[in-house]
Amino acid sequence: MPRPHVLALDQGTTSSRAIVFDLAGQPLAVAQHEFPQHYPQPGWVEHEPEDIWQTQRACAAEALARAGLAATDIAAVGIANQRETTLLWDRRSGRPLHRAIVWQDRRGAEACASLRAQGLEPLITEKTGLRLDPYFSATKLAWLLDQVPGARAAAERGELAFGTVDTWLLWRLSGGRVHATDPSNASRTLLLNLHTGAWDEDLLRLFRIPASVLPEVRDTAGSFGVVADDQPAAGAPITALVGDQQSALFGQACLRPGMAKATYGTGAFLLLHTGPEPVRSRNALLGTVAWRLGGRLTYALEGSVFVAGAAIQWLRDELGLVQSAAELDTLAASVPDAGGALLVPAFTGLGAPHRDPFARGALLGLTRGVNRAHLCRAVLESIAFQTTELLVAMERDAGLPLAELRVDGGASRSEPLLQLQADLLGHAVLRPRVSETTALGAAALAGVGAGALAPEEFAAHWAEDRRVEPRLDAATRAARLAEWARAVERSRDWAKA
Numbered sequence: 001m002p003r004p005h006v007l008a009l010d011q012g013t014t015s016s017r018a019i020v021f022d023l024a025g026q027p028l029a030v031a032q033h034e035f036p037q038h039y040p041q042p043g044w045v046e047h048e049p050e051d052i053w054q055t056q057r058a059c060a061a062e063a064l065a066r067a068g069l070a071a072t073d074i075a076a077v078g079i080a081n082q083r084e085t086t087l088l089w090d091r092r093s094g095r096p097l098h099r100a101i102v103w104q105d106r107r108g109a110e111a112c113a114s115l116r117a118q119g120l121e122p123l124i125t126e127k128t129g130l131r132l133d134p135y136f137s138a139t140k141l142a143w144l145l146d147q148v149p150g151a152r153a154a155a156e157r158g159e160l161a162f163g164t165v166d167t168w169l170l171w172r173l174s175g176g177r178v179h180a181t182d183p184s185n186a187s188r189t190l191l192l193n194l195h196t197g198a199w200d201e202d203l204l205r206l207f208r209i210p211a212s213v214l215p216e217v218r219d220t221a222g223s224f225g226v227v228a229d230d231q232p233a234a235g236a237p238i239t240a241l242v243g244d245q246q247s248a249l250f251g252q253a254c255l256r257p258g259m260a261k262a263t264y265g266t267g268a269f270l271l272l273h274t275g276p277e278p279v280r281s282r283n284a285l286l287g288t289v290a291w292r293l294g295g296r297l298t299y300a301l302e303g304s305v306f307v308a309g310a311a312i313q314w315l316r317d318e319l320g321l322v323q324s325a326a327e328l329d330t331l332a333a334s335v336p337d338a339g340g341a342l343l344v345p346a347f348t349g350l351g352a353p354h355r356d357p358f359a360r361g362a363l364l365g366l367t368r369g370v371n372r373a374h375l376c377r378a379v380l381e382s383i384a385f386q387t388t389e390l391l392v393a394m395e396r397d398a399g400l401p402l403a404e405l406r407v408d409g410g411a412s413r414s415e416p417l418l419q420l421q422a423d424l425l426g427h428a429v430l431r432p433r434v435s436e437t438t439a440l441g442a443a444a445l446a447g448v449g450a451g452a453l454a455p456e457e458f459a460a461h462w463a464e465d466r467r468v469e470p471r472l473d474a475a476t477r478a479a480r481l482a483e484w485a486r487a488v489e490r491s492r493d494w495a496k497a
Helices: 049-067 109-117 121-128 137-147 151-156 165-173 201-207 244-251 309-318 325-333 372-398 415-425 437-449 455-461 474-491
Strands: 005-011 015-022 027-034 074-081 087-090 160-163 238-243 260-264 268-275 286-293 296-305 342-344 362-364 404-409 428-432 464-468
Touching (some): 005 165, 005 437, 015 049, 027 049, 087 137, 087 165, 109 137, 137 151, 137 201, 151 160, 165 238, 238 244, 244 286, 244 296, 244 437, 260 372, 260 437, 268 286, 268 372, 325 372, 342 474, 437 455
Antiparallel strands (some): 005 015
C-alpha cells in the first residue's frame, strides 16, 4: 500500500505518548512526554488542557521524525486516551474555561451522595451500566458549569463544548472542525444510555447537563475528519477514538465473547468481552461499551484491582525489603510458597466484587519462619488472587466460560506472577509479543476505520511472547481460593466508625 503506516496517540494520566506502527502491528518508533499533575486541594486532581495537547503534539512530531516518515506516509491516526477526565472549552476561541478535572478527582462525591439519597442510583445503573460515583464525568461537568462564572449561561446559549480527552485532542488535531467522541468514551460519562448508545435525556436532566455542550457520538473506527495543515501528520485521516482500557482489549485481539485481558499497572484493569448485548452485573462490576464498529455495539464487563503493582512498590519503597521488582521476582521464585502468609492489600478499601471502602490491608498467617522471600511471594499472590476473584465474578455475570487470560502492563514481565496467575485462575495466561497494547489497539482500530485492515486480519497478526499453563490441581486451587476468601473477610470493615 502507498501509505502503510498508522500513528497512534496514547494519551495517559501522567504522560502522552505516540507510536508509529506498520499495518502488521509492529511498532517502528515511539516518543513520550510527561506533564505536571495539579492538586488544588485534598481529593482534587487537575491537568492543564494545554499541557495535554502540547505534549501529545510534540510526541506525534517526534515519533514521525524517529521513524523517518512524512505526513504522506500515514494512512490513519488513532487516539487512545485516559477516560472520564473532563474538559469544557469555548467553541469560538477554543479556550478551556478551567483545568481538566481528572478521573481520580473526587469533588463530585457530594452530588453523588445527594442523588443516591434520592434513590436514583438503580435507575442510573440500569441506564449506564455504571455505579453512581464521582469517578465518572457527569458530576465533574456539572461542577464546571456551576462553579466557573458564566459557564452555565454560555452553555445554554450553545457557546461551550464538553469533551473527554479524546474529544479535546480531536478538536485540536482537526483545527477545531470536529466535536465528536465514540461510545467507549461516552459510556464512561454517566450520560450515555448503554442500551441505545445515545445520550440519554433523563440522565441529562438528572445531572443538569445541557445537550448543546455534548459531542456527536460516532463509531469507534470511522471518519473523524483529517489532521489540520499546521499539525504533525497534516492531511492524514483521523479514523479511531477509543478509551484506553477498551483499546487494550482490542489490542490484545480479544474480539470474541469470553476473551479477557488484564492490564497490570499500579492497579489492574480487567475487561471481558461480552458480545452484542450489555450484561447487568450482580457482583458490582461495570458494564461498558467496548467499541462500536459499522454501527454495531460490542460490550464488555470491567473491574479493577485497586492495588496491584502498588503492592510491589510498597514492599520496595515503604518497607525497604527489596531494591527492585526484579529482586522481588527472584526472591519470590526462590521459595515454593508464601510460608502460610497472605497479604490482602486493601490499602484504600476493596473494589469489586466486595465494594468495601472501609476494608484495610492485612498481612495474615505469619509465623516465625516467614521471611523476606515469603513476603515477596505473598505480594505477587495478592495480585493474582484479586485478579482471579474479578474474573470469576465476570464469568458468573456473563455466563461465559473463560478460555485464557491475556495480560499486559509492567508486572506482566514477572514470570513468577504469570505462573501464580495461571495456577489460581486455572487457565492459561498469555503475554503478547507487542507489549504496547493500548497504542496498538488504537492503531488497529484506525486501520479498520481507514478501510486498510479488517479486525480478523489484525487478530491473525497477534502473537504471544509467553504462554503459561496452570500447574495446580482443581482441589488445591479451590483450597487456596477459600483461604484467600477467609483473609479478605478479616480485612473488611476495619476502618468503619
